[in-house]
Amino acid sequence: xxxxxxxxxxxxxxxxxxxxxxxxxxxxxxxxxxxxxxxxxxxxxxxxxxxxxxxxxxxxxxxxxxxxxxxxxxxxxxxxxxxxxxxxxxxxxxxxxxxxxxxxxxxxxxxxxxxxxxxxxxxxxxxxxxxxxxxxxxxxxxxxxxxxxxxxxxxxxxxxxxxxxxxxxxxxxxxxxxxxxxxxxxxxxxxxxxxxxxxxxxxxxxxxxxxxxxxxxxxxxxxxxxxxxxxxxxxxxxxxxxxxxxxxxxxxxxxxxxxxxxxxxxxxxxxxxxxxxxxxxxxxxxxxxxxxxxxxxxxxxxxxxxxxxxxxxxxxxxxxxxxxxxxxxxxxxxxxxxxxxxxxxxxxxxxxxxxxxxxxxxxxxxxxxxxxxx
Amino acid sequence: xxxxxxxxxxxxxxxxxxxxxxxxxxxxxxxxxxxxxxxxxxxxxxxxxxxxxxxxxxxxxxxxxxxxxxxxxxxxxxxxxxxxxxxxxxxxxxxxxxxxxxxxxxxxxxxxxxxxxxxxxxxxxxxxxxxxxxxxxxxxxxxxxxxxxxxxxxxxxxxxxxxxxxxxxxxxxxxxxxxxxxxxxxxxxxxxxxxxxxxxxxxxxxxxxxxxxxxxxxxxxxxxxxxxxxxxxxxxxxxxxxxxxxxxxxxxxxxxxxxxxxxxxxxxxxxxxxxxxxxxxxxxxxxxxxxxxxx
Numbered sequence: 001x002x003x004x005x006x007x008x009x010x011x012x013x014x015x016x017x018x019x020x021x022x023x024x025x026x027x028x029x030x031x032x033x034x035x036x037x038x039x040x041x042x043x044x045x046x047x048x049x050x051x052x053x054x055x056x057x058x059x060x061x062x063x064x065x066x067x068x069x070x071x072x073x074x075x076x077x078x079x080x081x082x083x084x085x086x087x088x089x090x091x092x093x094x095x096x097x098x099x100x101x102x103x104x105x106x107x108x109x110x111x112x113x114x115x116x117x118x119x120x121x122x123x124x125x126x127x128x129x130x131x132x133x134x135x136x137x138x139x140x141x142x143x144x145x146x147x148x149x150x151x152x153x154x155x156x157x158x159x160x161x162x163x164x165x166x167x168x169x170x171x172x173x174x175x176x177x178x179x180x181x182x183x184x185x186x187x188x189x190x191x192x193x194x195x196x197x198x199x200x201x202x203x204x205x206x207x208x209x210x211x212x213x214x215x216x217x218x219x220x221x222x223x224x225x226x227x228x229x230x231x232x233x234x235x236x237x238x239x240x241x242x243x244x245x246x247x248x249x250x251x252x253x254x255x256x257x258x259x260x261x262x263x264x265x266x267x268x269x270x271x272x273x274x275x276x277x278x279x280x281x282x283x284x285x286x287x288x289x290x291x292x293x294x295x296x297x298x299x300x301x302x303x304x305x306x307x308x309x310x311x312x313x314x315x316x317x318x319x320x321x322x323x324x325x326x327x328x329x330x331x332x333x334x335x336x337x338x339x340x341x342x343x344x345x346x347x348x349x350x351x352x353x354x355x356x357x358x359x360x361x362x363x364x365x366x367x368x369x370x371x372x373x374x
Numbered sequence: 375x376x377x378x379x380x381x382x383x384x385x386x387x388x389x390x391x392x393x394x395x396x397x398x399x400x401x402x403x404x405x406x407x408x409x410x411x412x413x414x415x416x417x418x419x420x421x422x423x424x425x426x427x428x429x430x431x432x433x434x435x436x437x438x439x440x441x442x443x444x445x446x447x448x449x450x451x452x453x454x455x456x457x458x459x460x461x462x463x464x465x466x467x468x469x470x471x472x473x474x475x476x477x478x479x480x481x482x483x484x485x486x487x488x489x490x491x492x493x494x495x496x497x498x499x500x501x502x503x504x505x506x507x508x509x510x511x512x513x514x515x516x517x518x519x520x521x522x523x524x525x526x527x528x529x530x531x532x533x534x535x536x537x538x539x540x541x542x543x544x545x546x547x548x549x550x551x552x553x554x555x556x557x558x559x560x561x562x563x564x565x566x567x568x569x570x571x572x573x574x575x576x577x578x579x580x581x582x583x584x585x586x587x588x589x590x591x592x593x594x595x596x597x598x599x600x601x602x603x604x605x606x607x608x609x610x611x612x613x614x615x616x617x618x619x620x621x622x623x624x625x626x627x628x629x630x631x632x633x634x635x636x637x638x639x640x641x642x643x644x645x646x647x648x649x650x651x652x653x654x655x656x657x658x659x660x661x662x663x664x665x666x667x668x669x
Contacts, residue, residue: 176638202637208599209496210588213629214637220379234496238589244507246382247513266498350544 007323018087029324031073037320039064039079039313040096040125042106042116047084050303053108056130058298059309060105065295067317075317083106086115097123102325103316105130105309117144126329130308130315135182138351139154143330145351147308147315147340151255152183154358157277158253159190161360161371162225167251170197171223173214175230176203183229199223203213204230205240211239212246219246228254228274237267244270251275257359264366274363275371279304279356282342290341304342311340378440379513380633387629389518391622392525393584397598398605399529400576402614403536405606406549407569410460411470414477415577417484418448418455423585424488424579430586435499440525441582446576452571456482461563461571468576482560485595496591521583528579529618532572536614545569549612577602604648610661619659623647 031037041060044053057079064075076097078091089112094102097119102358104120107113113132120127121143128145129137135152152237160172170191174180180203184282188198199221202214208230214365224246228239236258243252252274263273281287290310294302302310319332338345348354362371397419397420405554424445429435459480463473475657503517536542545553556562581594601624609620624644631643651658 156414205639206594207591207597207640208392209584209593211593212390213383213632213640216382216386216631218636220376232496234498234589234591238498241504245504245513246517247506262495266500266501361504 001122012013013348018065025074027136031321031324034072036074036076038076038078038099038101038108038318039316039326040079040080040099040104041102042082042089042092042096042112042127044084044108044112045079045081047088049084049109052131052303053084055303056106056108056309057305058294059130059302059306060292060313062294062297062306063310063313063317065297067314070323073317073321075313082109082112084109084112086111088112089116090119091301092116093119093123094250099374101125101330102320103127105316107132110134110137113144118140118200120144122361124326124330126314126316126325126333128333130312131305135266137180139352142351145333145347145353146311147312147342147345147353148304149356149358150182151179151229152186153352154277154279155227155253155257156186156190156273157356157358158255158360159187159227161275161277162251162253163194163196165192165223167313169199169221169223169226170196170225170253171199171218171221172201172227173211173230173243174201174203174227183227187227193248204235206231208235209238211235211242212313215243215248218242218292219334220262223248223250225251225253227298228252231255233257233263234266237263237271240267240274241270247315250286258363259361259368263333265361267363272365275360277360280359282307282357284339284341286339286345287341307342311342311345313343315340379518380630381511382513383629383633384447384626385512385514387626388622389514389522390629392522392529392574393580393587393626394605394621394625395529395618396525396583396621396626397577397580397602398609399532399614400573400580401605402573402617403532403545403569403576403608404573406459406544406612406614408566409552410468410477412455412458412460412477412570412573413476413599413603414455414484415574415602416595416597417488417579418451418574418600419584419602420485420488420578420590420592421451422448422581423590423594424492424497425578426582427497427499427585427590427621428492430501431497437503437586440470441579443580445575445579448581449571449575451578452574453567455572455574456567461565464566475497481595481599488595489592491658494588494592497585498631499586499588501586508621510588521587525580526567528576533614541568559591568601569634590635604644606658607648608651608658611658613658616658616660623659630657 039138043056055274064077068074082089082092089107093116108131110132112136117137122248126143131148138146174184184201200218204211209212228236230236236254240252254274254276256276256278301346315338319329343357346354360371361368391633401415426440429440478624502516506513506515544560544565547560547563552562553639605621605624606617609616627647628640628644632640
């Protein structure tokens with residue numbers, strides 16, 4: 001029952017500037033021996049998302065170094081800092097579109113991704129993000145791609161697991177934002193396709209601190225399972241406790257954010273048998289080699305963004321040597337079946353990666369365990 | 375949706391209404407007396423929530439001691455508000471707008487300080503009172519019932535104090551006309567001081583009760599300030615009883631209102647109720663008669 005909302009409405013004013021750039025999205029012809037591959041990198045190197053932006057750039061740098069050691073066409077990276085702001089992302093894109101790169105790796109953060117995706121499409125420069133999570137970053141007909149699984153996609157996996165386990169009725173308490181709405185649609189589709197029904201859907205403000213009345217309505221629908229798709233683990237714990245208090249005895253479906261010690265402590269027995277999906281550590285032998293090389297070069301364990309950024313850089317470079325940049329590269333990416341260090345990569349019609357190794361996990365006796373299946 | 379659901383929604387509205395009612399009264403104590411649009415009150419509400427939740431969750435202090443601790447912390451904050459902020463501003467003859475902006479600044483800064491010390495994640499307290507009481511179609515925890523009783527009792531105690539003795543007379547006189555009160559020998563600055571300290575203490579107590587049943591989170595600051603202001607505007611400026619009723623009505627409307635509507639409308643309901651009052655009955659439920667809506 002947050003009364004706030006209005007104060008939290010952060011208006012993102014994407015700096016709209018001159019539209020002087022020529023709009024040529026890089027050449028459409030394959031590289032032939034010794035021609036450089038121009039890759040732009042848009043990353044948050046300062047501001048709130050700086051730690052993530054840094055690993056993104058490091059992943060790309062490692063990929064470029066390894067690529068250049070083996071191939072006659074060298075990768076040239078042009079790294080632009082978006083300062084963790086949509087405005088900075090737009091300036092970075094403007095600078096890059098003047099340079100006319102074959103493709104772009106990035107950006108790091110969701111708000112920037114949403115702001116600059118239309119620019120990539122307009123300038124016809126394929127852009128692949130290792131980490132942006134908003135569903136609307138990619139769209140049919142766009143030039144944006146993502147080799148990172150969004151939370152709504154993970155929610156789909158959890159729902160499929162539940163439906164296969166015989167659950168027929170599902171209530172939903174979802175985050176009142178783009179990700180929560182997208183997840184709600186996906187969940188509804190999966191449940192109804194399998195002959196089940198949604199007994200109720202309620203949306204909570206991202207800043208909500210209690211869910212009594214939403215849960216009162218949801219529990220009254222008597223669902224066998226209750227989706228709790230809220231972001232903060234403490235809020236998830238609170239919602240689960242309140243649902244139990246209101247008489248809900250079924251299973252909770254939720255998101256991987258709950259995998260923290262604080263969550264198990266605060267949720268207590270109310271969270272027993274809650275399930276969620278997590279991306280698992282890649283199993284490919286090339287991943288171990290990547291980790292070793294990354295540690296050697298940067299002296300730290302790579303985050304998932306580094307691995308995704310490494311894969312995106314390699315994949316784009318391969319495409320560019322084969323078909324060039326621009327719209328030809330976009331076509332090529334949609335058909336690609338690539339073996340990255342993070343696993344197999346291919347894209348759906350919108351540009352989202354289609355499969356990632358996922359595990360369904362469960363809270364049992366205060367411990368996180370594999371729930372089996374998938 | 376059936377009637378049992380409606381009954382449970384109403385029950386939710388009533389126990390949460392206790393917290394809103396206390397919060398509304400606490401703000402009215404400050405606002406009615408000093409006529410300061412004290413938006414920084416949200417910090418007192420949040421501080422109360424954090425003190426209780428941190429004490430209970432991290433140090434194992436029992437709830438019976440954590441609640442008075444929150445009240446005292448709120449009182450101390452009130453002393454700081456009055457001596458370091460409002461009194462100097464008043465001495466310089468600041469306009470209400472300047473005071474409001476300063477107060478808004480304190481709200482933002484105060485919450486930032488809390489987040490800097492405690493972190494951005496909300497703090498949940500687990501109490502021994504979480505067993506569920508089933509009353510026909512209603513399911514409430516012992517804690518929720520206890521919180522409601524304590525909140526409404528605190529509201530009642532404040533209202534009684536306001537009606538009785540030297541204290542009540544002085545505060546009400548200052549509320550009605552501070553210049554005249556000064557002329558008949560009431561020490562206005564002392565009345566302001568008492569109002570700010572008591573109001574902040576009560577606001578912190580409301581926050582502590584909210585923290586126990588929900589959680590202490592950085593959102594509490596703005597939420598608390600808004601709930602308080604809306605409760606007072608609905609209830610009627612100048613009336614403590616009005617603020618108490620305003621808070622309860624607001625909570626009830628927000629919880630029962632989503633019986634047929636989706637809960638996304640909860641905020642819209644709160645502001646819708648406020649808007650109806652502003653247009654149809656600007657003086658609120660029990661407020662002074664006004665020629666136009668004004669503060």
